[in-house]
Amino acid sequence: MKISYLYEWLRFMLLIILQVMLLNRIDLFGVATPVLYIYFLLKLPVGRNQFYVIISGFLMGLIIDVFLNTPGMNAAATTIVAAFRRPIINLFFSRVEYDEFVPGMYTAAGAFIRFTIFTVLLHLTLLFFIESFTLFNLVNTLLRIVTSSLVSVVLILALDSLMYKKKTGEQT
Amino acid sequence: MRNLFNFIIRNSHWLVAILLIAFSFYLVFACNSYQRSVFLTSANKVVGWSYAVTNNITSFFHLKKNNQQLLERNAQLLEEMHALKAQMDLQAANDSLIVEAFVSDTTEQVQFEFIPAEVVNVSFSGPNNFLTLNKGSAHGVQPDMGVISQQGVVGVVSMVSDKFSMVIPVINPKFRLSGKLKNSENYGSVSWDGKDVRYAQLGELPKHESFQVGDTVLTSFSRIFPKQLVIGIVRSRGESKDDNFNTFNLRLATDFYSLQDVLIIRDAFHEEQKALEEALQ
Numbered sequence: 001m002k003i004s005y006l007y008e009w010l011r012f013m014l015l016i017i018l019q020v021m022l023l024n025r026i027d028l029f030g031v032a033t034p035v036l037y038i039y040f041l042l043k044l045p046v047g048r049n050q051f052y053v054i055i056s057g058f059l060m061g062l063i064i065d066v067f068l069n070t071p072g073m074n075a076a077a078t079t080i081v082a083a084f085r086r087p088i089i090n091l092f093f094s095r096v097e098y099d100e101f102v103p104g105m106y107t108a109a110g111a112f113i114r115f116t117i118f119t120v121l122l123h124l125t126l127l128f129f130i131e132s133f134t135l136f137n138l139v140n141t142l143l144r145i146v147t148s149s150l151v152s153v154v155l156i157l158a159l160d161s162l163m164y165k166k167k168t169g170e171q172t
Numbered sequence: 173m174r175n176l177f178n179f180i181i182r183n184s185h186w187l188v189a190i191l192l193i194a195f196s197f198y199l200v201f202a203c204n205s206y207q208r209s210v211f212l213t214s215a216n217k218v219v220g221w222s223y224a225v226t227n228n229i230t231s232f233f234h235l236k237k238n239n240q241q242l243l244e245r246n247a248q249l250l251e252e253m254h255a256l257k258a259q260m261d262l263q264a265a266n267d268s269l270i271v272e273a274f275v276s277d278t279t280e281q282v283q284f285e286f287i288p289a290e291v292v293n294v295s296f297s298g299p300n301n302f303l304t305l306n307k308g309s310a311h312g313v314q315p316d317m318g319v320i321s322q323q324g325v326v327g328v329v330s331m332v333s334d335k336f337s338m339v340i341p342v343i344n345p346k347f348r349l350s351g352k353l354k355n356s357e358n359y360g361s362v363s364w365d366g367k368d369v370r371y372a373q374l375g376e377l378p379k380h381e382s383f384q385v386g387d388t389v390l391t392s393f394s395r396i397f398p399k400q401l402v403i404g405i406v407r408s409r410g411e412s413k414d415d416n417f418n419t420f421n422l423r424l425a426t427d428f429y430s431l432q433d434v435l436i437i438r439d440a441f442h443e444e445q446k447a448l449e450e451a452l453q
């Protein structure tokens with residue numbers, strides 16, 4: 001239990017560093033920016049306390065905002081996603097699974113992929129619409145949402161596969 | 173009550189989420205100039221729209237008052253306009269009206285004063301034509317004063333009351349005036365044959381006088397009118413009574429059909445000249 005929390009906070013910090021130092025400097029084809037820090041919310045155990053999820057999501061977004069100098073945008077998007085995490089999980093995972101179940105590629109691949117796609121799409125839609133804040137350049141905003149989501153989903157799935165393999169490698 | 177508390181406790185994470193989201197959006201609007209500008213512009217649009225609606229409604233109720241104010245203002249302006257008009261009429265004396273009637277010599281103007289007057293009655297249906305002007309002895313008008321219009325000679329004052337004066341115009345058979353062609357010194361007599369209000373005759377002009385149609389006829393020696401005042405323009409050669417003199421038909425410079433404003437000439441030296449000439453006789 002304690003180890004699990006430690007891993008989570010370690011992941012929390014590593015994701016922030018990764019997002020701020022590396023990923024936010026990528027601007028693929030001028031439209032696609034991978035946004036990976038939402039991976040932290042994906043990997044929380046299913047039955048985790050809602051307060052914990054929401055507040056940690058808010059903190060995550062706020063810290064990203066502080067680094068990227070975009071006060072409130074990431075925090076708002078991430079907090080909304082965190083608040084709706086439980087209903088989204090209920091949508092994709094069957095209810096029988098126990099509270100400490102962690103979604104992942106090697107636990108429930110199909111459900112995890114759908115879950116990831118949906119969550120990332122929701123998160124980036126919120127994020128980019130808060131950023132542009134108008135329907136003026138709608139086509140450009142939608143293009144950015146779709147391409148960024150695509151890149152982010154691919155990276156998250158790859159990262160998850162990698163982490164799991166590494167973990168199993170250590171364990172064995 | 174317990175159910176209510178239970179409900180609140182069970183859903184308190186939503187409350188927290190809403191608070192945090194609100195705080196995030198507060199940060200978005202407070203710290204990002206772009207989002208703030210967009211937000212403020214739309215907010216201003218909404219506010220402006222609501223103000224416009226309120227204004228439309230309230231202005232309807234103020235219509236009556238505004239109408240009243242406009243009427244008052246209108247009356248005030250009308251009053252001012254009439255006052256100014258009256259003042260302008262008073263000052264309309266010695267300006268452009270005279271300049272057009274004179275041809276060249278302006279040095280004699282010192283001798284002459286002009287009293288502006290309006291034609292209040294005019295008759296040119298029969299041979300005994302006359303004009304009535306709205307200035308009389310109260311304004312300094314006396315019999316034997318000349319009357320001119322903007323275009324040229326009109327006539328001579330014959331009778332005067334306190335506020336009105338009668339004028340015998342050029343188009344009256346009793347009227348006589350000496351006139352001459354512009355580019356010569358010989359003079360003749362201008363009279364009216366009683367036929368056409370627009371035309372008068374210049375007779376008793378020596379036969380050798382060369383003339384052209386279109387020549388200007390000016391006043392010559394006269395106790396009444398200044399020299400060089402336009403009477404009319406030569407239109408054609410008329411029938412002469414004897415062979416030594418020519419008679420011309422003149423188109424009168426003054427249009428009696430539309431005569432409105434005239435000037436009465438007050439000659440400062442009239443009495444002196446008259447007294448001297450009568451003493452000699």
